[in-house]
Amino acid sequence: MLRNLLYNEDCIEGARRHIKDGTVDLIITDPPYGINADTFEKHYNRKASNVIDGYVEIPKEKYEEFSDNWIREAERILRPGGSIYIVSGYTNLHHVMGALSNTKLKMVNHIIWKYNFGVHTTRKYVSSHYHILYLIKPGGKVTFNTFCRYGENERDDSGGSLNYRDREDVWIINKEYKPNQKKNRNELPTSLLIKMIQYSSNEGDLVCDLFLGGFSTARVAIGLRRKVTGFEINQKIFRNGMATFEKVIPGHLFDKIRIPDKSNFVRRGKPWTQEEKQKVNIRYANLRSTGKNRKESIDSLSSEFGRGRFSISKILKSEKDSLPVRIHNKREFT
Numbered sequence: 001m002l003r004n005l006l007y008n009e010d011c012i013e014g015a016r017r018h019i020k021d022g023t024v025d026l027i028i029t030d031p032p033y034g035i036n037a038d039t040f041e042k043h044y045n046r047k048a049s050n051v052i053d054g055y056v057e058i059p060k061e062k063y064e065e066f067s068d069n070w071i072r073e074a075e076r077i078l079r080p081g082g083s084i085y086i087v088s089g090y091t092n093l094h095h096v097m098g099a100l101s102n103t104k105l106k107m108v109n110h111i112i113w114k115y116n117f118g119v120h121t122t123r124k125y126v127s128s129h130y131h132i133l134y135l136i137k138p139g140g141k142v143t144f145n146t147f148c149r150y151g152e153n154e155r156d157d158s159g160g161s162l163n164y165r166d167r168e169d170v171w172i173i174n175k176e177y178k179p180n181q182k183k184n185r186n187e188l189p190t191s192l193l194i195k196m197i198q199y200s201s202n203e204g205d206l207v208c209d210l211f212l213g214g215f216s217t218a219r220v221a222i223g224l225r226r227k228v229t230g231f232e233i234n235q236k237i238f239r240n241g242m243a244t245f246e247k248v249i250p251g252h253l254f255d256k257i258r259i260p261d262k263s264n265f266v267r268r269g270k271p272w273t274q275e276e277k278q279k280v281n282i283r284y285a286n287l288r289s290t291g292k293n294r295k296e297s298i299d300s301l302s303s304e305f306g307r308g309r310f311s312i313s314k315i316l317k318s319e320k321d322s323l324p325v326r327i328h329n330k331r332e333f334t
């Protein structure tokens with residue numbers, strides 16, 4: 001059963017009251033940035049009437065102590081082996097890093113999230129990234145689902161590994177444009193949250209967001225059949241978030257996420273014989289004549305011949321001029 005515990009409380013006090021030591025599998029959180037929140041609308045070119053008010057900021061002079069306090073709680077509630085992702089701007093990043101260095105949490109990656117609609121400037125560079133610190137709590141089994149989104153052998157058109165690309169530490173993910181819809185300041189995009197949740201948790205795991213804001217983490221976690229817990233200090237933001245959260249159908253995001261191709265190419269890496277190359281080309285012509293497009297044909301050839309798609313497409317290219325392959329629908333090549 002999916003059990004969710006969401007509280008309209010300060011996360012530091014609330015976590016002490018409600019969450020036992022070592023019980024959370026994954027924390028994804030986006031604390032207030034300690035910059036003047038009133039300037040948000042100007043920066044993000046947002047219509048103020050569509051931004052839910054009440055966002056609680058932390059004064060600059062208190063940011064260090066505040067970071068220390070919530071990060072200690074995060075460390076306490078995380079299970080050994082559990083993961084934590086902290087989204088941060090650069091202004092107070094040093095305080096977040098300082099607080100982390102007072103814990104036993106181990107930094108695994110410092111991810112840069114590059115987004116669209118950067119902060120508008122005229123006499124300096126445009127700010128268009130956030131930092132995402134990914135750490136684990138030592139002492140237990142770490143969940144990192146390496147092939148949850150792209151199989152080991154999946155390649156793009158130029159032969160690059162899709163899995164490698166997805167796991168690089170610079171993420172280019174657009175913010176969601178929701179014209180005329182109510183939104184929390186700085187709401188995180190669904191695809192960003194899906195990525196962290198897929199890699200670092202499994203169905204039924206408990207995901208915690210200490211600063212729920214627009215409840216984006218909570219909604220995505222439920223959409224992927226995880227359990228959630230979390231806190232939002234402001235009542236108006238909390239009520240609004242709860243209203244959106246209650247409409248989420250558990251597991252609904254499974255229809256939207258990509259299924260990785262986990263095929264095991266048995267002839268991968270083996271040298272090509274002339275005979276095999278000819279067979280591939282003849283079979284390719286056959287498939288095309290049945291109405292399959294190039295991509296579909298390559299997919300079929302890949303499983304028939306036990307070879308990766310990139311390898312197949314290279315053979316087709318190199319043999320294209322030398323073999324008398326007849327394709328019925330010539331227009332498909334233009």
Ligand SMILES: C[S@@+](CC[C@H](N)C(=O)[O-])C[C@H]1O[C@@H](n2cnc3c(N)ncnc32)[C@H](O)[C@@H]1O
Pocket residue numbers: 009010011012029030031032033054055056057184185186187188210211212213214215216217231232233234237
């Ligand atoms: C950057 S926003 C979170 C945005 C959220 N990730 C989303 O996608 O909508 C930070 C939120 O933390 C809340 N907040 C500030 N101090 C808090 C505290 N001590 N405990 C819980 N929530 C707090 C703010 O009101 C704000 O809604």
